[in-house]
Amino acid sequence: MKNITTNQQQILPSPSYVCEESLLLNNLKLLKKVQEEADVSILLALKGFSLKSSFDLCRQYLKGCCASGLNEALLAYEEFKGEVHTYSPAFKPNEFSKIAEISNHIVFNSFAQLNLYKDDVKSHNSLGLRINPEYSSVEVDLYNPCGVYSRLGITKEQFLKGLEEYPNNLELISGFHFHALCEQNFDVLEAVFTKFEENFGEYFKDLKWLNFGGGHHITRKDYDVAGLIAFLKGIRAKYPHLKIYLEPGEAVGWKTGYLESTVLDIVHNGIDIAILDASAECHMPDTLAMPYKAEIRGASQDPSEKAYSYRFGGNTCLAGDIIGDYSFDKPLKVGDKIIFEDMIHYTMVKTTTFNGVNLPSIVIKRCNGSYEIVTNFGYNDFKSRI
Numbered sequence: 001m002k003n004i005t006t007n008q009q010q011i012l013p014s015p016s017y018v019c020e021e022s023l024l025l026n027n028l029k030l031l032k033k034v035q036e037e038a039d040v041s042i043l044l045a046l047k048g049f050s051l052k053s054s055f056d057l058c059r060q061y062l063k064g065c066c067a068s069g070l071n072e073a074l075l076a077y078e079e080f081k082g083e084v085h086t087y088s089p090a091f092k093p094n095e096f097s098k099i100a101e102i103s104n105h106i107v108f109n110s111f112a113q114l115n116l117y118k119d120d121v122k123s124h125n126s127l128g129l130r131i132n133p134e135y136s137s138v139e140v141d142l143y144n145p146c147g148v149y150s151r152l153g154i155t156k157e158q159f160l161k162g163l164e165e166y167p168n169n170l171e172l173i174s175g176f177h178f179h180a181l182c183e184q185n186f187d188v189l190e191a192v193f194t195k196f197e198e199n200f201g202e203y204f205k206d207l208k209w210l211n212f213g214g215g216h217h218i219t220r221k222d223y224d225v226a227g228l229i230a231f232l233k234g235i236r237a238k239y240p241h242l243k244i245y246l247e248p249g250e251a252v253g254w255k256t257g258y259l260e261s262t263v264l265d266i267v268h269n270g271i272d273i274a275i276l277d278a279s280a281e282c283h284m285p286d287t288l289a290m291p292y293k294a295e296i297r298g299a300s301q302d303p304s305e306k307a308y309s310y311r312f313g314g315n316t317c318l319a320g321d322i323i324g325d326y327s328f329d330k331p332l333k334v335g336d337k338i339i340f341e342d343m344i345h346y347t348m349v350k351t352t353t354f355n356g357v358n359l360p361s362i363v364i365k366r367c368n369g370s371y372e373i374v375t376n377f378g379y380n381d382f383k384s385r386i
């Protein structure tokens with residue numbers, strides 16, 4: 001059952017992730033506006049959003065992809081077909097030559113990695129180093145690339161050591177990369193850049209590009225888009241020889257769709273507990289990892305606000321597979337649809353088939369209103385994993 005198109009939302013498989021093309025398009029248009037007005041290049045970070053059935057659309061707005069290893073680089077190269085920028089905390093020896101073949105930019109996380117692979121790079125590769133700007137502003141440790149003892153990026157101290165240890169390697173480098181933000185506004189980028197420029201600005205004259213990573217929440221309503229554009233224009237004016245790249249993932253998939261699930265049973269143990277065919281552990285991993293409480297369409301996140309309150313849990317045997325407590329105006333019944341908002345970025349990419357639970361189907365709601373079921377998962381997907 002592939003690529004079935006229907007106009008009826010009620011016949012979609014349950015559970016399904018439904019990505020709404022019109023919402024994705026709004027995000028892409030805004031990103032393209034930044035790209036054009038500020039004269040920078042914006043890449044899609046596949047880590048956060050890699051829905052390949054949307055790449056025909058994304059490609060019309062963004063320059064390419066940022067990949068974190070061989071598989072993402074292949075997906076970028078074969079399916080997106082724009083520029084491929086590959087960074088990995090450490091490249092694997094058996095994968096590097098393929099990565100070099102299909103990547104435009106390769107960003108190394110240490111001088112040692114650069115030194116290890118410098119003879120295996122291809123003439124079309126533009127090489128970069130990931131810098132740790134040592135400006136830490138992300139409050140959730142799990143998502144803080146500049147936290148204490150972070151392995152991601154080279155600190156100033158290690159950079160100076162690297163120059164001593166590998167005296168000729170900096171000549172191979174065309175760009176610096178940093179990724180220091182998570183869900184943040186432009187004022188944080190400005191602060192990070194100030195620190196970065198202070199510590200590494202003396203090397204900019206020999207570079208061709210800078211990459212400011214992801215974490216720019218450009219498509220969130222309160223993001224200061226005009227501020228970002230003015231800031232980037234300022235950098236372009238100050239360093240006209242440097243191309244600037246941004247590589248957001250979340251901002252591309254932000255609020256572009258939902259996860260639709262079904263109530264399978266309602267049990268009672270002190271409270272009413274609804275068991276869904278969607279699972280926090282398997283299908284909404286960040287609700288447990290971050291953690292956060294997802295929004296449900298038509299429900300209150302406050303379990304005591306409305307008359308009927310329920311705890312939602314998944315149909316795995318994991319006791320902690322709990323999505324949260326919510327309240328509704330009317331009692332729920334078996335078969336009711338439960339819609340979790342904003343379940344596209346960092347969800348499909350992180351799902352598991354733990355406990356044999358199938359992954360949700362993937363559906364695109366096209367701009368013309370039709371629903372296209374692009375992927376269904378079953379026993380073979382579960383079986384082939386291990």
Ligand SMILES: *Cc1c(COP(=O)(O)O)cnc(C)c1O
Nearest residue numbers: 045048179213214215248249250
């Ligand atoms: C995660 C990541 C991104 C994308 O971050 P978002 O928060 O999704 O915008 C970009 N670049 C690198 C190196 C990353 O690790």
